[in-house]
Amino acid sequence: MNDREFVLTLSCPDGRGIVAAVANLLAAHGCTITESQQFGDPYTGRFFLRTQFEAEAGEGSAPVGEDRLREAFAEMAAGLPAPAGGGDPTVEWRLWNRTRRPRMLVMVSKFGHCLNDLLYRGRSGLLEADIAAVVSNHPDLGFLADSYGVDFHHLPLSPETKGEQEQRVLELVDAYDVDLVVLARYMQVLSEELCTKMSGRIINIHHSFLPSFKGARPYHQAHARGVKLVGATAHYVTADLDEGPIIEQEVARVDHTHSPEQLTALGRDLESVALARAVNWHAQRRVLLNGSKTVVFR
CATH class of the missing domain: 3.40.50.170 (Formyl transferase, N-terminal domain)
Structure with a gap:
């Protein structure tokens, strides 16, 4: 495990294009997905995703683009569509560096x-x-x-x-x-x-x-x-x-x-x-x- 490995979790109203949005964002920032799982709950109308990925290597000890990734995910989350039919509009996402053990x-x-x-x-x-x-x-x-x-x-x-x-x-x-x-x-x-x-x-x-x-x-x-x-x-x-x-x-x-x-x-x-x-x-x-x-x- 190195300091370029991350886990993203996302919970939001279900809808089309969420997986594609995450994958495209990571690709645009030079990241490689190593594991990804998702689930849309038809009863609550919520979508859940966990994606594990590796960022590009850069100079120094800090993972390249970590702050930029956080900004990009925040922008993506803010742009997700509101739920149809007045469901729960909450969007929650977290990004963790895998070297940081709980x-x-x-x-x-x-x-x-x-x-x-x-x-x-x-x-x-x-x-x-x-x-x-x-x-x-x-x-x-x-x-x-x-x-x-x-x-x-x-x-x-x-x-x-x-x-x-x-x-x-x-x-x-x-x-x-x-x-x-x-x-x-x-x-x-x-x-x-x-x-x-x-x-x-x-x-x-x-x-x-x-x-x-x-x-x-x-x-x-x-x-x-x-x-x-x-x-x-x-x-x-x-x-x-x-x-x-x-x-x-x-x-x-x-x-x-x-x-x-x-x-x-x-x-x-x-x-x-x-x-x-x-x-x-x-x-x-x-x-x-x-x-x-x-x-x-x-």
Whole structure:
């Protein structure tokens, strides 16, 4: 990967000629498309695009024409036609240099399986984001972060200190230049204020493919009901508890021979896999919000 590789994402009202406009703009600026995906949603009337491309080599270390590219994309976006029939007129586009790896703040409580998986993937080069720090409302997993050389912040939490604790989290987001907050089985509900400030930048992993099993010991509840599927859902966090736009889900079949403990162990594996996929897809700029759901260009 070099500093001439970029990713463009675009969300706008659907219409003719959008792909051609992007391709022609890139060609006119000496860029080569290496990967491109697009989707037009007939139900929302929105168009989504992710294009990966390489810019011309130039003198010095900066990619040639990056500022010019941004200006060109802004001009193109401003010239896109308004939606027919009074649909959503919003045009959103972003341009990223692929050498700029996203930085993550991982939040966790006492269950360490997702945190351990993310730390291992990060050290092994399997995670396309850098874990800047770990935050927990309990001290229990400090040793795990320390073993990977990652800063650990114990921020105790009570109903009286929730506002102060979340303000400290936001300070850490700024201090570590964090792009993404990952709730790796963080067993606390975030305030509406924090969800709004970090909208589209917090990913949570929710146990159980079946949302009816909420609260304590969900896999024991599942066992008591004789479920045939268990799984996990990774989603963006909103003020509506566990109802944010879904990024990824993983599921496994089970039967009457599985004990509650076996269901729990299997569920934790599924949680780790689903969360890691969601984080990587977000880090690769493959996830675009489409109202209450997502478009994921895998």
